[in-house]
Amino acid sequence: MKLIRVNMHKKTVTAESVPEDYKELGGRGLTSTLINREVPPKCDPLGPENKLIFAPGFLSGTPLPNTSRISVGSKSPLTGTIKESNAGGTASRALARLGITAIVVEGQSKQGDLNLLRIDEKGNASLVSAQEYRGMRTYRCTEKIRKTYGEKNSVLCIGPAGEYMLTAASIQSSDVDGHPCRAAARGGLGAVMGSKGLKALIVDQRGKSADTIADPEAFREAVKKVVKIVKDDHMNSEVMPKLGTAGLVAPVNTMGAFPCYNAKKGELDGWEKISGEVMADLIRKRGGKTTHTGCSQCIIHCSNVFVDKGGKYITSSLEYETIWAMGGMTAIADLDTIARLDNLCDDIGVDTMSTGVAIAVAMDAGYRAFGDGKAAIKLVEEIGSCTEIGTILGNGPAATGRYFNNTHVPVIKGQSIAGYDPRAMLGHGVTFSTSPMGADHTAGNVVGEYLEQKLDPLKVEGQVETSRYLQIAMAAFDTMGQCFMANVALLSPEGEEAFRNVISAKTGIRLGPDDFPHDMGIRVLKAEREFNRKAGFTKKDDRLPKFFYEEPLPPHNKVFVISDEEIDSTFDF
Amino acid sequence: MKLKVKLYGTLSCRFSDYQHLQGMEVEIPDGATVQDLLTLLELSESQNAVAIMEGRVLKKPDKIKHGITVNIFQAISGG
Numbered sequence: 001m002k003l004i005r006v007n008m009h010k011k012t013v014t015a016e017s018v019p020e021d022y023k024e025l026g027g028r029g030l031t032s033t034l035i036n037r038e039v040p041p042k043c044d045p046l047g048p049e050n051k052l053i054f055a056p057g058f059l060s061g062t063p064l065p066n067t068s069r070i071s072v073g074s075k076s077p078l079t080g081t082i083k084e085s086n087a088g089g090t091a092s093r094a095l096a097r098l099g100i101t102a103i104v105v106e107g108q109s110k111q112g113d114l115n116l117l118r119i120d121e122k123g124n125a126s127l128v129s130a131q132e133y134r135g136m137r138t139y140r141c142t143e144k145i146r147k148t149y150g151e152k153n154s155v156l157c158i159g160p161a162g163e164y165m166l167t168a169a170s171i172q173s174s175d176v177d178g179h180p181c182r183a184a185a186r187g188g189l190g191a192v193m194g195s196k197g198l199k200a201l202i203v204d205q206r207g208k209s210a211d212t213i214a215d216p217e218a219f220r221e222a223v224k225k226v227v228k229i230v231k232d233d234h235m236n237s238e239v240m241p242k243l244g245t246a247g248l249v250a251p252v253n254t255m256g257a258f259p260c261y262n263a264k265k266g267e268l269d270g271w272e273k274i275s276g277e278v279m280a281d282l283i284r285k286r287g288g289k290t291t292h293t294g295c296s297q298c299i300i301h302c303s304n305v306f307v308d309k310g311g312k313y314i315t316s317s318l319e320y321e322t323i324w325a326m327g328g329m330t331a332i333a334d335l336d337t338i339a340r341l342d343n344l345c346d347d348i349g350v351d352t353m354s355t356g357v358a359i360a361v362a363m364d365a366g367y368r369a370f371g372d373g374k375a376a377i378k379l380v381e382e383i384g385s386c387t388e389i390g391t392i393l394g395n396g397p398a399a400t401g402r403y404f405n406n407t408h409v410p411v412i413k414g415q416s417i418a419g420y421d422p423r424a425m426l427g428h429g430v431t432f433s434t435s436p437m438g439a440d441h442t443a444g445n446v447v448g449e450y451l452e453q454k455l456d457p458l459k460v461e462g463q464v465e466t467s468r469y470l471q472i473a474m475a476a477f478d479t480m481g482q483c484f485m486a487n488v489a490l491l492s493p494e495g496e497e498a499f500r501n502v503i504s505a506k507t508g509i510r511l512g513p514d515d516f517p518h519d520m521g522i523r524v525l526k527a528e529r530e531f532n533r534k535a536g537f538t539k540k541d542d543r544l545p546k547f548f549y550e551e552p553l554p555p556h557n558k559v560f561v562i563s564d565e566e567i568d569s570t571f572d573f
Numbered sequence: 574m575k576l577k578v579k580l581y582g583t584l585s586c587r588f589s590d591y592q593h594l595q596g597m598e599v600e601i602p603d604g605a606t607v608q609d610l611l612t613l614l615e616l617s618e619s620q621n622a623v624a625i626m627e628g629r630v631l632k633k634p635d636k637i638k639h640g641i642t643v644n645i646f647q648a649i650s651g652g
Contacts (some may be wrong), residue, residue: 089644184610221652234619234620234647234648235621235647235649237619238647239582239583239649240649242582243582245649245651247581247582247649248649248651250582251581251623251625251644251646251649252651254625254627254628254644254646255625255628255630256630267628272594275581277593278593278594300585318650343582373597418651419651441651441652442652445650445651445652447650448649448650450622450630451646451648451649452621452648453623453630484652485650485652509609548600555628
């Protein structure tokens with residue numbers, strides 16, 4: 001396995017063997033360790049000292065299903081913290097099967113220079129001029145790349161927002177159908193890619209140099225057990241293939257925890273119209289797909305293909321966090337508008353969550369009315385054109401709040417919350433406050449614990465411990481390239497043991513019960529927190545915005561009540 | 574007592590005339606529990622059904638209040 005370094009200033013590409021102490025890492029563990037070691041913590045995230053790292057998970061490219069997450073790591077221009085954002089699609093498997101553990105993009109192209117980084121079927125990397133792709137939106141860019149280099153290529157690319165270096169810019173990842181609709185969207189990593197002068201990473205999918213498996217027979221047996229656990233899981237076998245993550249719209253609203261009207265209410269008027277159940281009905285009637293495979297080697301199929309009234313593709317897939325940000329925060333209870341906004345964000349290359357929340361902050365300031373779908377579409381188009389208001393919104397909710405002098409901005413460390421209000425789901429407040437990534441939807445998502453009645457969302461007891469356990473587990477599974485849905489099924493002593501057996505069979509080194517996910521997760525979190533400390537972050541940054549402690553959220557009319565001391569004990573290691 | 578039940582996720586599939594936005598009316602004895610309701614609706618343990626009433630997740634022995642809408646979901650996780 002090799003590590004490729006690309007110097008954008010010198011336009012050189014070098015390959016090296018993976019250093020010994022990185023050998024058991026992949027994905028988030030590898031990107032975060034590398035960033036912590038090699039990037040000056042106080043550097044300008046959009047300057048030449050920052051690095052952008054693409055890393056398949058440790059198990060990506062192996063026969064274990066649901067290991068197609070690619071981690072992208074850097075210092076974030078949105079949060080100023082270390083950042084790992086992972087995306088599904090096909091690139092992770094493709095890179096791993098070419099024997100590539102990571103691509104480290106360093107330096108910065110000369111101003112005006114724009115490049116493609118191509119990895120061919122032998123795993124050789126080269127930089128190619130991308131002048132003809134300048135300003136191109138991601139769907140067109142991906143289509144042109146696949147037409148030029150062949151359809152057996154995965155594409156990770158930025159749109160105009162990344163080229164403009166807007167701090168909510170995403171990196172879009174092509175799915176199984178070749179649509180750039182998966183995203184490493186959080187933290188503005190698209191802006192880092194733009195600052196490097198890199199328009200796209202193209203990876204040939206025909207690689208045959210995958211990492212060796214120490215004990216193939218034990219690996220096959222271990223994979224069988226993991227697959228059985230994932231398939232036996234009710235959520236993965238029944239709900240995800242039919243509704244996807246959109247199935248959360250109903251329970252989160254009913255629990256009064258759906259942040260809407262810029263996090264001023266916990267239940268959206270008319271939420272039924274944008275529920276997963278209504279979405280699935282609509283997709284079925286129009287001839288779209290409620291069950292769809294978006295990522296390589298997926299056995300869950302949580303994706304969907306949303307089509308318009310005429311049956312024409314709009315987006316894939318319409319998911320909970322986007323429905324929440326674009327429909328809940330903005331009070332636009334219309335699936336067609338939300339789907340259009342999702343498509344536009346993917347095409348322009350901005351995070352749907354940060355963008356939806358930024359629009360909500362602007363609406364809350366009176367710039368446009370809540371519920372005005374046409375205005376929201378026009379505002380996202382303005383991001384694509386980099387107008388004054390487009391630039392503000394494309395830099396995320398905190399920038400938007402500053403511009404409109406609105407302090408009601410639901411961000412932690414500069415990044416917007418996800419679709420769970422901390423006042424009605426206290427554990428999410430713990431995760432949002434303490435995650436090294438800023439507020440995050442996957443770092444330690446607690447909603448399932450509430451629905452399984454393991455925890456009362458409104459009682460302090462158990463919230464810190466649950467967030468801690470989930471954050472540690474996610475950091476470990478993110479290192480493996482495993483998708484969130486499969487992870488959830490494996491969060492039990494039996495599931496964790498089955499997964500450890502897969503890792504052990506690959507490496508030939510027997511893992512003990514503490515080694516994974518616990519010790520691995522802590523190792524990753526420690527590296528991330530160390531970087532943040534060196535960058536100047538303190539406990540005082542692990543706090544929610546003031547209004548969460550002061551303004552009761554209807555319908556429960558509660559505020560966030562977990563003390564600073566308890567929050568600070570989350571990572572007491 | 575009569576109460577309104579709304580089913581989410583894939584739970585409504587077995588009720589052919591179920592109208593999603595309207596829900597359905599169910600009659601259960603006064604003092605019935607969440608478990609009684611799930612049994613009446615033939616929702617088994619494996620379907621991970623969870624009832625929410627007035628914004629609160631209920632436990633199986635909890636009694637159902639008169640005249641309230643009960644929302645029944647399947648436990649899922651986010652992300």
